[in-house]
Amino acid sequence: xxxxxxGPGAEEAQGISExxxxxxxxxxGEFSGSARSNGEWTAAFSRELEDIGHFSSSxxxxxxxxxxxxxxxxxxxxxxxxxxxxxxxxxxxxNARMEGPVAKNVHVAYSVQNIPGKYAPADIMHDGKVKxxxxxxxxxxxxxxxxxx
Numbered sequence: 001x002x003x004x005x006x007g008p009g010a011e012e013a014q015g016i017s018e019x020x021x022x023x024x025x026x027x028x029g030e031f032s033g034s035a036r037s038n039g040e041w042t043a044a045f046s047r048e049l050e051d052i053g054h055f056s057s058s059x060x061x062x063x064x065x066x067x068x069x070x071x072x073x074x075x076x077x078x079x080x081x082x083x084x085x086x087x088x089x090x091x092x093x094x095n096a097r098m099e100g101p102v103a104k105n106v107h108v109a110y111s112v113q114n115i116p117g118k119y120a121p122a123d124i125m126h127d128g129k130v131k132x133x134x135x136x137x138x139x140x141x142x143x144x145x146x147x148x149x
Contacts, residue, residue: 014038015037016036016037016038017036017037018034018035018036018037019034019035020032020033020034020035021033021034028047029045029046029047029048029055030044030045030046030047031043031044031045032044032045039061040060040061041060041061042058042059042060042061043058043059043060044056044057044058044059045057045058049069052069052071053069053070053071053072054069054070055067055068055069056068056070063089064088064089065088065089066086066087066088067086067087067088068084068085068086068087069084069085069086070082070083070084071083071084071085075100077100078100078101079098079099079100080098080099080100081096081097081098082096082097082098083095083096083097084097086116087116088116088117090115090116090117091116091117091118092116092117092119093113093114093115093116093117094113094114095111095112095113096111096112096113097109097110097111098110098111105132105133105134106130106131106132107130107131107133108128108129108130108131109127109128109129110126110127110128110129111126111127111128112124112125112126112127113125113127122147122148123147123148124147125144125145125146126144126145126146127142127143127144127145128142128143128144129141129142129143
């Protein structure tokens with residue numbers, strides 16, 4: 001049997017409560033936060049930056065933090081590129097994505113990203129997806145490559 005203090009529903013058994021708050025401030029951005037009775041908390045801020053992209057940031061009770069800027073670029077031959085530039089307490093990170101149609105009813109997506117603070121080629125992760133559709137039906141295949149697998 002499982003110990004009720006560590007198994008599923010342990011938080012309810014220990015009486016941990018949570019409160020959260022979200023606020024949209026016109027012209028400023030979105031604020032959110034949450035706090036738990038065990039001392040854990042998070043705070044976040046995000047906003048759209050005209051002609052630049054979507055900015056987001058967060059911090060938690062362990063002082064883990066992140067700051068990201070997601071930028072979309074004009075389509076190139078039907079493909080939509082976007083890049084998220086970010087930083088965490090562990091270092092810088094980048095996630096570059098490209099998606100678009102390759103044929104009628106065939107859509108592909110590809111992304112390449114690094115682990116924060118890791119910049120060697122062996123630390124780069126690749127993700128790809130192909131989706132074929134016909135009417136209301138579709139088939140999707142996804143794959144990932146990470147040298148650490």
